[in-house]
Amino acid sequence: MATEAAMKIEGADLVRQIIEYDGQIKQKVIQIYDHIKLFIASKEFIGTDVEDEIKTEFGNILDDIEKQKEKVMIDECPIVIAGETSAGKSSFINLILGKDILPSQLLSCTTTICRLRNSENVGIAVTDEDDKKINIDVNYVDDKDFRLQLKKYVSRTSDHENYKYVDISLPIPLLKSHTLIIDTPGIGTSPELNNRLLDFLPNAMAFIYIINSSNAGGLQGDRLLKIFESQNDRVKRTRMQEFDTRTTIFVCNKWDQVPEEEEEDVMSFICSVLKDSWPNLNVEGQIYKLSVKKIKKSVIEQASEKCESISKELYTYLNKKETTDRMFKFSVHEYPTGRYQWFIKEKAKDLILGRINAETREWCRMNMVENINLELQAILQESFSKVHSEMEEGRKDLSEFEVTLDKRYSFDKSIRDRNFLDDFEDTVLSWPILPIAFPLSFVITAVLAPLLIPLVIKDY
Ligand SMILES: Nc1nc2c(ncn2[C@@H]2O[C@H](COP(=O)(O)OP(=O)(O)O)[C@@H](O)[C@H]2O)c(=O)[nH]1
Ligand SMILES: [Mg+2]
Numbered sequence: 346m347a348t349e350a351a352m353k354i355e356g357a358d359l360v361r362q363i364i365e366y367d368g369q370i371k372q373k374v375i376q377i378y379d380h381i382k383l384f385i386a387s388k389e390f391i392g393t394d395v396e397d398e399i400k401t402e403f404g405n406i407l408d409d410i411e412k413q414k415e416k417v418m419i420d421e422c423p424i425v426i427a428g429e430t431s432a433g434k435s436s437f438i439n440l441i442l443g444k445d446i447l448p449s450q451l452l453s454c455t456t457t458i459c460r461l462r463n464s465e466n467v468g469i470a471v472t473d474e475d476d477k478k479i480n481i482d483v484n485y486v487d488d489k490d491f492r493l494q495l496k497k498y499v500s501r502t503s504d505h506e507n508y509k510y511v512d513i514s515l516p517i518p519l520l521k522s523h524t525l526i527i528d529t530p531g532i533g534t535s536p537e538l539n540n541r542l543l544d545f546l547p548n549a550m551a552f553i554y555i556i557n558s559s560n561a562g563g564l565q566g567d568r569l570l571k572i573f574e575s576q577n578d579r580v581k582r583t584r585m586q587e588f589d590t591r592t593t594i595f596v597c598n599k600w601d602q603v604p605e606e607e608e609e610d611v612m613s614f615i616c617s618v619l620k621d622s623w624p625n626l627n628v629e630g631q632i633y634k635l636s637v638k639k640i641k642k643s644v645i646e647q648a649s650e651k652c653e654s655i656s657k658e659l660y661t662y663l664n665k666k667e668t669t670d671r672m673f674k675f676s677v678h679e680y681p682t683g684r685y686q687w688f689i690k691e692k693a694k695d696l697i698l699g700r701i702n703a704e705t706r707e708w709c710r711m712n713m714v715e716n717i718n719l720e721l722q723a724i725l726q727e728s729f730s731k732v733h734s735e736m737e738e739g740r741k742d743l744s745e746f747e748v749t750l751d752k753r754y755s756f757d758k759s760i761r762d763r764n765f766l767d768d769f770e771d772t773v774l775s776w777p778i779l780p781i782a783f784p785l786s787f788v789i790t791a792v793l794a795p796l797l798i799p800l801v802i803k804d805y
Contacts, residue, residue: 443519448499458530460513467485467515474507533568593623
């Protein structure tokens with residue numbers, strides 16, 4: 346539908362803005378890393394004993410900084426969709442992308458990590474256990490055909506070996522500007538897949554965790570705790586990044602299967618499990634009820650209703666006397682000529698079809714067929730404006746941060762008079778929790794939330 350498409354593009358534009366903004370921050374952070382490297386390497390400021398002290402305390406900090414710099418320069422923004430097997434992860438991704446490309450079936454669950462990227466060129470690449478990447482020759486005819494081609498590489502029922510990653514490139518406007526959507530094998534599918542998933546999770550910029558509400562009793566808090574721990578491990582390993590638990594959205598899918606009289610109990614059960622296993626959970630802003638099935642059904646119904654009414658109105662318009670008079674009035678020089686009757690007939694057909702097309706286009710333009718449901722767009726704009734204000738907050742943080750930076754890292758004389766280690770501890774080690782670490786991932790999640798709003802269950 347035009348509105349949904351517009352919303353998605355708008356969401357994508359916002360993500361693009363955020364990523365551009367993130368790019369500016371990254372440049373700053375890289376500058377700081379370079380400054381620090383220079384500072385540490387410079388014997389002018391640090392004597393060998395301080396250098397040794399740094400080594401004992403922090404290990405090979407120059408190497409760490411270099412690695413961290415490389416990480417910062419990666420400009421992709423991965424949004425990981427995780428959850429239990431058959432909770433509806435693949436169906437959910439298909440829904441938000443508006444493309445039925447990921448296989449979603451009860452019997453052939455996803456067994457690889459699937460990364461979806463926007464690209465002009467359609468392609469699939471698989472990475473095997475030995476990290477060898479193989480490009481697969483595919484073409485896109487329609488969603489179903491693509492899904493069938495893809496199924497061979499992502500599902501267990503296939504004869505193919507298990508791949509580590511399947512990379513899918515398609516023109517997907519929602520994912521322009523380096524956003525990646527990642528479909529994952531269900532938690533609990535097998536110990537081996539669990540480990541692979543947990544290893545992969547620290548790459549996530551934001552999370553969407555899909556819960557199977559029809560089996561809410563099976564929701565296991567300890568699995569969530571494991572996810573949280575695996576994310577937090579990164580903090581311990583790298584000492585330089587912090588996982589923000591607010592960047593997770595919990596989607597209670599299959600809500601259509603929850604009996605009405607149990608809805609309240611199911612919701613409070615899910616909330617209590619999540620509260621116990623997910624630190625700083627904000628029930629209002631992080632938990633959504635959803636039924637992919639109902640949304641799909643209603644989208645199809647609405648679309649076909651709309652198509653029906655449009656085609657009726659268009660039919661009436663084309664059959665009106667003024668229209669037919671205009672359509673079929675030809676001047677003599679337009680009359681088709683030729684040697685053979687069949688040739689004249691073909692030319693006449695083209696001429697008439699051309700006129701019908703022109704009238705149809707004009708009717709669509711006058712009736713703004715591409716702009717239906719403007720009021721829905723307005724609702725969405727409102728949600729986006731909230732996100733914008735978050736960004737403004739982030740900008741303020743950044744400018745404050747810049748002032749601090751200039752004060753601390755300009756290589757002026759005053760820095761020599763300072764106790765370097767104190768300075769080091771309270772600035773460098775606090776980078777991970779600098780305000781700048783927060784806005785991007787948080788805002789990305791905030792962008793995804795409005796995308797969900799039109800999909801979320803209000804009242805059944
Ligand atoms: N009733 C119902 N079924 C759903 C819903 N969402 C997905 N399913 C079905 O659940 C099954 C598993 O979905 P899938 O997306 O493959 O789950 P995944 O393993 O988490 O990726 C499929 O048969 C879907 O059609 C929903 O909201 N309601
Ligand atoms: Mg799946």
